Amino acid sequence: MTRTPLRPLARILAARAKGENPDAIERENIRLRHEQMRDKARMRAESRLLILSVAFVMGFGLVGARMASLAASEPSEPQVASHGAGIVAQRADIVDRRGRILATNLLTHSLYAQPPLMVDPQRAAHELAAIFPDLDEDRLLKDFTGKRKFLWIKRRISPEQMQAVHEIGEPGLLFGPREMRLYPNGPLAAHVLGGAGFGREGVRAAEIVGRAGVEKTFDAWLRDPANAGKPLQLSLDLTVQATVEEVLDAGMKLMNAKGATAILMDAHNGEIVAMASLPDFDPNDRPSPPVSGDPSDSPLFNRAVQGLYELGSTFKLFAIAQAVDMGLVNPDTMIDTKGPLVWGRFKIRDFHNYGPQLSVTDVLVKSSNIGTARIALQIGAVKQQEFLRALGMFDPTPVELVEAPGAKPLRPEKWPEITTMTVSYGHGIAASPLHLAAAYASLVNGGTRITPTLLRRDHVEPGPRIISERTSAILRDMLRQVVARGTASFGDVPGYSVGGKTGTADKPLRTGKGYAKDKVIATFASVFPTTDPKYVLVVSLDEPVETSGAEPRRTAGWTAVPVAAEIIRRTAPLLGLRPELEPVADAGVIRVRN
Incomplete structure (x- = not known):
């Protein structure tokens, strides 16, 4: 900054020449300099006040905006700031x-x-x-x-x-x-x-x-x-689940079984209404997984999903369904059942001698291994495998359980004609009870494939067609006859038109060589009501023995069937199914439908 001299020489000389006082020039210049300094100081002060005012206004504006934001938001607990990711404890119900x-x-x-x-x-x-x-x-x-x-x-x-x-x-x-x-x-x-x-x-x-x-x-x-x-x-119904577990537990003890499982499934959308596996555990105090021994002996083992068993004669429905749908047989076609059926070094026998011939319906009703094997030979190995694959019998079930992907059915690597025959009556292939329930639902619901689920569904698109509606209706009638006059006669529940198929399979030895003579897996796959199928129920007992008679009885008709019948009798009303009572002869009673 250029400063003006207080006593400029030119003006001093000029003032002296005129006889004026040179000091007046100095005083005037001092006054002007002070006024300039005062003006600059005032401008600086005004600028600082303006900046400070703007800062205060902005600060109070931010505080007010934050207060308005908090007032408009939902209240929440304050969180303590910390390094690293926080732990989110809240978990949905x-x-x-x-x-x-x-x-x-x-x-x-x-x-x-x-x-x-x-x-x-x-x-x-x-x-x-x-x-x-x-x-x-x-x-x-x-x-x-x-x-x-x-x-x-x-x-x-x-x-x-x-x-x-x-x-x-x-x-x-x-x-x-x-x-x-x-x-x-x-x-x-x-x-x-x-x-x-x-x-x-x-x-x-x-x-x-x-x-x-x-x-x-x-x-x-x-x-x-x-x-x-x-x-x-979930798709589970708490009341139905409790009833199924109560009856299954009592049945397991009554039949002296070491384990049991039951699956109740909607036949049309695959929703699992109840799934029980015994023995069970309390998830509030979940036990540790076993480190030795048979995993199936642990209460953590889910027999319904993880248990891979030879499910015996329940598989006979698959061979008959395929043969009927292919037009190879009809319900009245007569099948040669003379036994034993010799194939190379193998002999296939029936539990009883059923005579030289049985109709296809009676092959299922009386559960003839020989008759089913002859039907399977008409189908052939390739088509049999295609049908079982379409039913989901070769892959793990896609149900929403972390244990499900590890339960892939066990099937033969090679598939000669003898395998075609034995698989037709459930021998040589192992699947879970959930596989069986899903397959039966797909056959009796009109013939469309269902996918089992544990989630509640509002709408489900029909799956791919497995068999025709006509074949499905024939199968429902056959299953009803199995209960009315066949191996599952103890499964009849008045008012609910129960149909189903029994299966009794010898348990393989833990060594993997041969089968135990006095240990079986007894299974009953049922559908009700057969007139308009709503639900499929599969009950399976591990090593049951019914001891009320002179000799112990282990077949499914004596063990699994009565347990399933009691489950249906107890749960059908809970599911909203009204009994259809048939009129008594000469009683003057007329059945009335709404």
Whole structure:
């Protein structure tokens, strides 16, 4: 900046020449300089005030906008900032088809210790061992007096246990809030739900992750905050499930079986209304998987899905269905049943001598191995395999259970004519009861393939056609005759027109060589009502023995069939099926339909 001199020489000389006072020029220049300085200072002050005012206005504007945003949003709990990904503890509920709770969350607490904060570690260890008998007092004392600065004592405790620990008065014993998975119905539908446990754990929260069943299959969905807590709705009916499990448990004990399973499925959309496997477990206290022995002996083993069994004569319906649909036979076609049927070094026999000939219907009603084998020979190995593949008998079921993909049916690598014959009556091929239920539903519902599911469906597109509607109607009539006058006579339930097919298969030895002589898998695959099929029920018993007679009886007609009949009798009204009562002769009663 250029400064003006206070006493400019030219003006001083000019003033002296005129006789003026040169000091007046200096005073005038000082005054002007001060005025300039004052003006600049005022401008700086005004600029600073303007900037400060703008800053205040913007600050208050931001605060006001944030307050308006918070006022318009939903209230939520504040979150503590921390490094790393947070633990999302909230997990969606699981409900049945009517919205009743199958699995939910419960707020509880964990118990942990910080030994450096403890006043009396010895007393704390003694009191904790008294409250939790499974804890070792000496081990606790060693941990409390060692170098550890933190240790878990209990991952979850009850309110009563929390109060008891609180009364110890030890500042080094602390509680952490967390959610735990609760199954209010205990073991009910245990194999479907599977169970959950803790994944990542922190002091203030724990991650709940699925361990098995639908809990693991839908683990990501159940934990996804984007679902806003929407429950996962299953196709199960809680009341029907409880009834099926109650009857199946009583039947298993009555028939002295080591295990049992039952599947009740909608024949038209594949919804599984009930699925039971015994023995079972409580998912609130899920046991550890076995590390040795037969996996099927564990209560965790889901016999309905994971159990691969030779299902015996229940397979005879497949051979007859295919032959009828191909036009090779009709229900009245006579089949040669003279026995034994010799094929090379193999001999195929029937359980009883049924005479030289049986109609196709009676081959199924009386369960003739020879008759079914001769029908299968007419079909041929290639077409037989194509039909079984179309029914889903060569692949794992796509049901929404994490255990399902590992249950792929066991079938022969080679398929000579003798295999074609034995497979036709369920020998030499192993599938799960769920495979059987889905296949029967596909045959009796009009002939379209169904896909089993554990999810509630509002609408299902028909699957590919397996057989014609005419063939399906013929099969329903045949299955009804099996119950009315055949091997499943104990399966008749008045008012509900039950049809079905029995199957009794010898259990293979664990060595893989040969079959046990006194151990069987007894199965009854049923449909009701046969006049208008709504549901398919498959009941299978592992090593049953009926002992009410002089000799033990193990066939499905004496073991699995009565259990299935009682399940139908108890569940049909729960499913909304009204009995159709036939008029009594000469009683003057007229049946009235709405």
